[in-house]
Amino acid sequence: MFGPFERMVAWRYLRARKGERFVSITAAFSLLGIALGVAALIIVLAVMNGFRQDLIGRIIGLNGHLAVQPASxxxxxxxxxxxxxxxxxxxxxxxxxxxxxxxxxxxxxxxxxxxxxxxxxxxxxxxxxxxxxxxxxxxxxxxxxxxxxxxxxxxxxxxxxxxxxxxxxxxxxxxxxxxxxxxxxxxxxxxxxxxxxxxxxxxxxxxxxxxxxxxxxxxxxxxxxxxxxxxxxxxxxxxxxxxxxxxxxxPLRIADWQGANSSVYAAVVVERNVMFLILTLIVLVAAFNIISSLTMLVKDKGRDIAILRTMGAGSGAILRIFLLCGATVGCGGTLIGFALGLGIALNFDALRTGMLALEGTPLFRPELLYLTQLPAVVDPREVAQVVAMGLILSLAATLYPSWRAARIDPAQALRHG
Structure with a gap:
């Protein structure tokens, strides 16, 4: 899809040169924002899964999963x-x-x-x-x-x-x-x-x-x-x-644990969904940063785009160059966030122990001590959904700036450049 010429030009545009530091710094912050958002989503979802599993295990561990009782x-x-x-x-x-x-x-x-x-x-x-x-x-x-x-x-x-x-x-x-x-x-x-x-x-x-x-x-x-x-x-x-x-x-009544503890179970599910929505906004804000940084890059490279067009590069090639620039930032940030979030989630017990040792005081009251023992349960399907969402948002954020770059008129750009 991306030829050697397009990859070379995209890489040159992403490298910071003298007088172009601001665009590169903005792109770096966009990458960092995507990475932190994806990592936070993976970690929080794993902790929420652990909390739900632990809470449900304690509730139903004493009461059974379902009960058969007399109707009267x-x-x-x-x-x-x-x-x-x-x-x-x-x-x-x-x-x-x-x-x-x-x-x-x-x-x-x-x-x-x-x-x-x-x-x-x-x-x-x-x-x-x-x-x-x-x-x-x-x-x-x-x-x-x-x-x-x-x-x-x-x-x-x-x-x-x-x-x-x-x-x-x-x-x-x-x-x-x-x-x-x-x-x-x-x-x-x-x-x-x-x-x-x-x-x-x-x-x-x-x-x-x-x-x-x-x-x-x-x-x-x-x-x-x-x-x-x-x-x-x-x-x-x-x-x-x-x-x-x-x-x-x-004449019997049959009740399962989900119905008997519907308020607790619903509260955990709602809290998890709200946390997912809040953290998704972090990824969305980072995707908007990609739009702004790529728009600035297009404006900064207007004269270069005009020269490439006069040398024979088609609008499709220009489109792919800037798509590759934005995708490198967005997809790179998503993959870094995936590695960071998964690494923390899989080693959550060791990190939690270290944090408690550094804190020196209990994070929770004695009656809530079990919260310090929560496992982080990584669901592969949820991780795949988070990564897919990060990639889709990152790629979607590159479409408009890339389309604008492809529609630049070489004559107008050279005249006003």
Whole structure:
């Protein structure tokens, strides 16, 4: 497309010579602007992807990807056969019947707090990666029998709990709704403490064995819900449709994590899109800089263009020369930004550690400490979109100045040059 003559002339025009420094400096700033804009887009999108993945992992790590609940009432009888049927559906990796309810917690030292109890089979709790990774004290191997409990670190600190302490769960209202009856209560032994980095969970959720929860809440032979985990949480909608079809006609309510946490998920998506739009404006401004620098170059080289035309260079050759000048700046900046952004995103953990060491003080409050551990997740499709956008904007910015250069009348340029 570009011949040797056009490449030679374009390269000579891009080199700064005496008296032409300003045009070259403007082109250099245009290249730098494109590079920084593309790099910022790649880095921010990678960090936002990491934030979304980490937040979603913490939310759904405790709650399951979708849940099957009774349409009315609080119990789901005959759950064993129902769970077995759900295990055979495509895309379903784990099925966990659970019992859930609010209780009053009292410790040996006299501390009291409200809490959310979740009854689950011990082997299924051990399979939940977010809990297994978050164990700070004790061990999930001791979570067995009917008198053990796993609590969050924030709850344990608030109530002064230590391992092997007794934690009493009090259910204020006895079965049947008779307010004259004594509250039901049961003591459990603390065998493990977890921390997932979300204050809502670390300070409120506790886990007890499924059989103990059934006895405490009077749900012998029944559960509150059945939680399902799928292979890809982002593709939970097709599995939800399969579950609805398999359970059609039954008085059940099916909810997935996207619907249950719609406000949080929507906020993350909106924030990511807004950041993409804001940073795209940086690339757009840099593209306008290419237009201005190339327009100045065309004006500065008007006499040279006229001489080239009189020597036999066609308007197409002039067009390609200035297209090549602008494309060199724009595409060069895009490729530099791609390399810079990808390098920072792929080494984000090491750079973050260095920044924290230089800062000397935490960047976030203790309850938001998990933000300092966010991974940067690079999505190849997004990187390709950013690079393509940078290249397209850069090439588009060269069209008008190049067209103006090709339309210069040699006679007029020489007369007024």
């Amino acid at each position: 009432g609080r119990s789901l009888p005959d759950y064993a056969a129902l769970a077995e049927r759900l295990r055979g559906l495509p895309g379903v990796e784990q099925v966990a019947p659970t019992v859930e309810g609010q209780v009053l917690l009292t410790g040996e030292g006299g501390g009291a707090s409200g809490g959310l109890v979740r009854g689950i089979a011990p082997e299924q709790l051990r399979e939940r990666a977010v809990i297994a990774r978050g164990i700070r004290r004790g061990s999930l191997e001791e979570f067995q029998g009917e008198d053990t409990v796993v609590v969050g670190m924030r709850l344990a600190a608030r109530m002064g709990l230590r391992l092997q302490d007794r934690l009493t769960l009090v259910l204020p209202q006895a079965k049947g709704g008779d307010f004259s009856a004594a509250p039901r209560q049961r003591a459990f032994r603390v065998v493990a403490m977890y921390e997932v980095g979300m204050p809502e969970y670390d300070g409120r959720h506790i886990f007890i064995p499924l059989a103990a929860a059934q006895a405490l809440f009077g749900l012998e032979g029944a559960v509150s819900q059945i939680e399902l985990f799928v292979a890809d949480p982002a593709q939970v909608a097709p599995v939800t449709a399969e579950v609805r079809q398999a359970l059609a006609g039954r």
